[in-house]
Amino acid sequence: MLLLGGCRNNNAPATPANSSNGETSSFDTHAVRNAAATAPAADDSPPDDVRSSNNDQAGIPILKTILTKVGQRDGKSITDFTLSSPCISKITTMDGTKTVNWSEVQDWAARDENERTIIELNDGHETSVVSVPTKPQPEPIGNAFARVEGGFIVLAETCAKKP
Numbered sequence: 001m002l003l004l005g006g007c008r009n010n011n012a013p014a015t016p017a018n019s020s021n022g023e024t025s026s027f028d029t030h031a032v033r034n035a036a037a038t039a040p041a042a043d044d045s046p047p048d049d050v051r052s053s054n055n056d057q058a059g060i061p062i063l064k065t066i067l068t069k070v071g072q073r074d075g076k077s078i079t080d081f082t083l084s085s086p087c088i089s090k091i092t093t094m095d096g097t098k099t100v101n102w103s104e105v106q107d108w109a110a111r112d113e114n115e116r117t118i119i120e121l122n123d124g125h126e127t128s129v130v131s132v133p134t135k136p137q138p139e140p141i142g143n144a145f146a147r148v149e150g151g152f153i154v155l156a157e158t159c160a161k162k163p
Contacts, residue, residue, distance in 0.1 A: 063151040066144050067091070072116070072131045073098065087159035091128055098128045102159035110149065117145040119152065 064081045071078040076093035083089050087103045104123040111118050116131040132144035141147075 059151040059154060062140070062147060066132065066141050066148055067130070070133050070137060070141055070144055071148070074129050075131075078130075083155075087155070089155070091130065098126055099123075100128055101125065102155040105152075105156045105159075108152075110145065119149065121152070 060081075060083050067078045067081040071081075073091045073093050074095070076095050078091055078093055080092040080097075081089065082092075084099075087101060089100045089102065090097050091100065100121050101123040104125070105121055108119050108121060112134050113131075115134050117134045118129060118131040121128045121130060130148070132148050133141075134145060136143045
């Protein structure tokens with residue numbers, strides 16, 4: 001039995017083909033189809049360690065916005081909130097910077113005082129008392145307490161899982 005087919009040597013250079021507008025192209029659709037059919041499916045997701053740190057950082061911009069606009073640390077206005085590593089944040093006021101190691105932060109109980117909701121973050125080394133307005137604010141702040149507490153919970157839970 002004789003089998004004839006339109007096979008070509010995929011290692012041979014592609015011959016230029018004329019396109020409908022008269023330009024010359026060396027694009028070989030046959031080779032592309034073969035490569036696509038035989039190539040393993042690409043996994044564009046990052047490795048687990050990168051994925052978790054990207055997720056940790058996903059809420060940082062909104063936390064920073066809320067904390068720098070209406071947040072206080074130890075009674076002083078917060079001027080900056082950064083994540084210096086996946087589990088270490090820095091909360092800055094005019095009086096200086098305190099770090100929070102989220103892998104060491106345990107449970108916290110929020111309380112309301114003078115129209116502010118207060119969260120005490122103790123990581124075993126130092127305590128940062130963070131407060132935000134109790135009543136919802138106009139966007140982009142919104143319900144500051146719910147958003148800040150939610151962000152803090154994500155950081156603490158994610159970092160608690162890390163070795």
